[in-house]
Amino acid sequence: MTIESNETLVGGPEAAARVLVVGAGAIGGFYGSLLARQGWPVSVVCRSEAALVSERGFAIHSDTLGKWRFRPAATATHVTALEEAPDYLLLTTKVLAGEDRAELIRPAVGPRTVIVLLENGVDIEAPFAAAFPDHELISALAFVCVSRTAPGHIHHQAYGGLTLGNYPTGISGAVRRLAAAFRAAGMPVESCDAIVTARWRKAVWNAAFNPASVLAGCIDTGRLMADDAAVRTIRRAMVEVCEVAAAAGHPLPPQTVDAMLENTRRMPPYLTSMTLDALHGRPLEREAILGAILDRARSAGVPAPTLETFDALLRVRTAN
Amino acid sequence: MTIESNETLVGGPEAAARVLVVGAGAIGGFYGSLLARQGWPVSVVCRSEAALVSERGFAIHSDTLGKWRFRPAATATHVTALEEAPDYLLLTTKVLAGEDRAELIRPAVGPRTVIVLLENGVDIEAPFAAAFPDHELISALAFVCVSRTAPGHIHHQAYGGLTLGNYPTGISGAVRRLAAAFRAAGMPVESCDAIVTARWRKAVWNAAFNPASVLAGCIDTGRLMADDAAVRTIRRAMVEVCEVAAAAGHPLPPQTVDAMLENTRRMPPYLTSMTLDALHGRPLEREAILGAILDRARSAGVPAPTLETFDALLRVRTAN
Secondary structure, three states: OOEEEOOOOOOOHHHOOOEEEEOOOHHHHHHHHHHHHOOOOEEEEOOOOHHHHHHHOEEEEEOOOEEEEEOOOOEEOOOOOOOOOOOEEEEOOOOOOOOOHHHHHHHHOOOOOEEEEEOOOOOOOHHHHHHOOOOOEEEEEEEEEEEEEEOOEEEEEEEEEEEEEEOOOOOOHHHHHHHHHHHHOOOOEEEEOOHHHHHHHHHHHHHHHHHHHHHOOOOOHHHHHOOHHHHHHHHHHHHHHHHHHHHOOOOOOOOHHHHHHHHHHHOOOOOOHHHHHHHOOOOOOHHHHHHHHHHHHHHHOOOOHHHHHHHHHHHHHHHO | OOEEEOOOOOOOHHHOOOEEEEOOOHHHHHHHHHHHHOOOOEEEEOOOOHHHHHHHOEEEEEOOOEEEEEOOOOEEOOOOOOOOOOOEEEEOOOOOOOOOHHHHHHHHOOOOOEEEEEOOOOOOOHHHHHHOOOOOEEEEEEEEEEEEEEOOEEEEEEEEEEEEEEOOOOOOHHHHHHHHHHHHOOOOEEEEOOHHHHHHHHHHHHHHHHHHHHHOOOOOHHHHHOOHHHHHHHHHHHHHHHHHHHHOOOOOOOOHHHHHHHHHHHOOOOOOHHHHHHHOOOOOOHHHHHHHHHHHHHHHOOOOHHHHHHHHHHHHHHHO
8 A cells, every 4th residue: 555645735716626525524624624625616515504595704722723714615405516626526425325426526626626525434436436437536534523514614624635536546746736725724634545444444443433433422532442242342343344345355453453543542532433423413424434334344254243233223213 | 842831730738848938039929829729838038128028928910810918928028947947849939140049048948858940041040050960850941921010019910821841851740830939820821841941042042132132222112123124234243053952962943034034023122121121220241142142153163243343232231
């Protein structure tokens, strides 16, 4: 895996790219606002609060970067064709079962639009590659604590790093240009020529900590790490993800699990995104975080009893 | 395994035995009241509502046997020596971690007192056998829906069958006498010469359905059985218990798991005792229902990832 980081391109106004953010919640609003701060024209699609955002923009409060207001170039409640097709279409919707997100974005995808998937989960890219075989696809991972605190209000608490790469592999000029813009806005960015492997790596943490934190009573990572039995179960779940990843052609270094557990132990206590969703009564990203891994496990014949237990308990819990 | 059932001894007043129920909650109050109905002098120890019970007795409302009042021969808040030691000491406390239940009952155990353990879990008898090496020990399993609806009020909804046998094996005259009294009171009773195996058999259901029902959101068995992924996880947990039971010297018939699942599917939706405890904010019997099985699994080197996952999630949940 080649990782490029800490490089900066000079991005003057002549380098500005046209961006459409689809699903401008906390993640989309925050990362969209960073590009807007670099002078890029950024439009947004946000279902529920378009009127408010259109009138007042987003109020961004970042604990590391300060406060600013992000006024999108245009705001819409649904994806429609823009006068000028975007250079980048940044998709930041939740990944929920039963939604055809490729068809959702089709009206706004121009002939040269690069599609950027900034979402959780593994195996999320294939439907877009199939629906847009002639388009460049960028897959992106965010490591960020950001939340929507009120309509039009976004609170960036910590982190913000991105990992970007082409799907299925590679680092194109479009990846470098986007990375440079985020870097110029103050975010650490890695370009990665094996983004699918990076996605599996992130899934190791996500598929263990998100379900465990919800099922143990919507608690933070600190409380989980304080219980030896919980750590053993989380470790077993992480090892299961590594085994599925290896079977899917993405072996991870053997020290991955221990390093992640050690990092988590050193991190301040953290509420996972799934716990935040559960606490707020929002749908859980069970399908993105566990479903695709379990599909792979089953098709590869890799046992994953801990992940299956998490998935089953969350399914029933969600059905109530 | 030899099972004796459907036999009835004639029990006149001359056959009355003196009974002390320690931990007279729903189970203890109900089964104590059945013996009292047969004319046996039954005293009780109940921590929280002794004054009320002493004054008014227990109001028993059984959907199958009608209503009656159970006035104990004596009522106490703590176990103390009685003027005449009981023939049977029936222990029906919850099995929670860190309590020395053998020492709890010692003051009331006379030289000929038979100790009857009517409690959940596996491997619960050994501490009593060690503490009372010269006493006869009966181990008992109840299959009953009974709950405490208010102080001094007990509601018997359904079932009520008992399985009784000596620990570690055998069916003594004291077992037969007790079985006959419960049978005369209207309960189906089996005497079993391999009660430890019967206890493992019951644990197959308990260790799967109790934790799953709580962790999936305190739901009933009907909702669990309606989800294929949940049934797969429950089946895996049951198979793990069977594997631990076999390693502990108590192999169960191969059709055990399927038969239990089929029975559960046919039963009306049922709230497990652990779900009822969770809904009422009472301590969970995690240690009795899972802890002893996992100790056995570890010492025998039998993998039990599903049970370990249940246990870890419940531990953290309970610690909150």
